[in-house]
Amino acid sequence: MADYIILKNKFPSFDRKIFVAGDKSLSIRWVLFASIGNGVSEAKNLLMSEDVKATIRAVKKLGIKIYLDKGNCKVYGKGIDGYKYRKNITLNASNSGTLGRLILGLLSNTPYPIKIIGDKSLSKRDFKRVTDPLEKFGVKFKLKNYKYLPLSIKGSSNLKPIKYFEKKGSAQCKSALIFAGMRSRGTTYIKAKKSRNHTELLCKYLKLPIKVNSKGKYDLIKIKKVNKIDSLKYNIPSDISSGAFFMVLTALSNNSNLIIKNVNINPSRTGIITILKKMGVKIILQNVRNYKGEKSADIKIQSANKIIPINCPTSLNTSAIDEFLLIFLVAARANGVSYFKNLEELNQKESPRLLWGAKILNQIGIKTIVTKKSIKIYGNPDLIVKKKITIKNFLKDHRVFMTCVIAALSFGGKWKIYDKNSINTSFPNFLNIINSLKN
Numbered sequence: 001m002a003d004y005i006i007l008k009n010k011f012p013s014f015d016r017k018i019f020v021a022g023d024k025s026l027s028i029r030w031v032l033f034a035s036i037g038n039g040v041s042e043a044k045n046l047l048m049s050e051d052v053k054a055t056i057r058a059v060k061k062l063g064i065k066i067y068l069d070k071g072n073c074k075v076y077g078k079g080i081d082g083y084k085y086r087k088n089i090t091l092n093a094s095n096s097g098t099l100g101r102l103i104l105g106l107l108s109n110t111p112y113p114i115k116i117i118g119d120k121s122l123s124k125r126d127f128k129r130v131t132d133p134l135e136k137f138g139v140k141f142k143l144k145n146y147k148y149l150p151l152s153i154k155g156s157s158n159l160k161p162i163k164y165f166e167k168k169g170s171a172q173c174k175s176a177l178i179f180a181g182m183r184s185r186g187t188t189y190i191k192a193k194k195s196r197n198h199t200e201l202l203c204k205y206l207k208l209p210i211k212v213n214s215k216g217k218y219d220l221i222k223i224k225k226v227n228k229i230d231s232l233k234y235n236i237p238s239d240i241s242s243g244a245f246f247m248v249l250t251a252l253s254n255n256s257n258l259i260i261k262n263v264n265i266n267p268s269r270t271g272i273i274t275i276l277k278k279m280g281v282k283i284i285l286q287n288v289r290n291y292k293g294e295k296s297a298d299i300k301i302q303s304a305n306k307i308i309p310i311n312c313p314t315s316l317n318t319s320a321i322d323e324f325l326l327i328f329l330v331a332a333r334a335n336g337v338s339y340f341k342n343l344e345e346l347n348q349k350e351s352p353r354l355l356w357g358a359k360i361l362n363q364i365g366i367k368t369i370v371t372k373k374s375i376k377i378y379g380n381p382d383l384i385v386k387k388k389i390t391i392k393n394f395l396k397d398h399r400v401f402m403t404c405v406i407a408a409l410s411f412g413g414k415w416k417i418y419d420k421n422s423i424n425t426s427f428p429n430f431l432n433i434i435n436s437l438k439n
């Protein structure tokens, strides 16, 4: 089947309630925690995407039994030291930075070298940011050109605790260090620029000896050796990063209303809501509730009559990091110039997303000024696109594909967007939900 989609029409109005896919960060973390837990862990609504399947395959290769039936998953953990390390293991992280980086912390005690490989996109991404601090624990690495996959990791049974300052705001690096700290003798101290904190919240829920103190823009994390982790039953909530596509589609459509049910609204992930509200979009959180240390809610959103341009506070960058391509589309509709800065991390994602954001906007006739870390967007509230647009060669970045679909449905034009299968990375039923909203 052709791996592209053709779109020719703007989207009709809708008034609906939907569920989107399970949260990717939580799904991957749940599998990893369950794999070092004691006994059987069970999850419902686990995200059935390629990134999560790659995580399951990796953990199985380490000798952990897993049964999967749609979103229901059972992991038979054998405890914190339960991985069966063998010679010549290769783990394929596929497209997933989260898997590729987090698992390095868990593998920090492997006595044999383990090879980590990834797809073309992951093989262009920086792994030195995580291997450098892990080396301080006593873990040994060999990386392609000192920075990239494939890499080989050899751990130690006597890891020394470290003190480290994580400055990028990378939850993937921070989480890898927490896992390595859990395997080390003594106490590890990490000062980390605030980023999504699912790992820390799971540690807290599991009553592990990991303490977090918030200090302004940073978290001070104290990690002690972990001897035992309980098994964990978890009902994975929906992913705000998947919901975001539909939030933006609603905001940019005429006379539409949407409720997205049971979405994880951890404050370290809700930058999209804060930013859209500042831009004049009406969003209400309903049924806010706590679930195992995390927060969920139903997100209600309405079409926006007028979009206000934004000088986006950099304090919102990490909590909206996966949603900027979409936020740029909203800025394209604004009545004036929007400015987003200190966003160099965006070019470290599955594709250089700051550049792709500008490319997509230029294709729809929006002027941008883009640097290595900022973008100015000259919005046009009357924007209607009529031309033919082809989008390809974006390293199969799932979020580039889905953002282009939302752009086509919101602004019009005749689009041919390649690499449709990229949605399997994070949101396999994305196009099904789009179709269901039309009917």
Ligand code: S3P
Pocket (backbone or CB within 6 Å): 024, 025, 097, 098, 169, 170, 171, 172, 173, 175, 196, 321, 322, 345
């Ligand atoms: C993630 C952290 C973020 C995010 C990614 C998922 C995670 O990456 O962009 O999609 O689950 O920890 P960085 O840690 O590179 O910022």
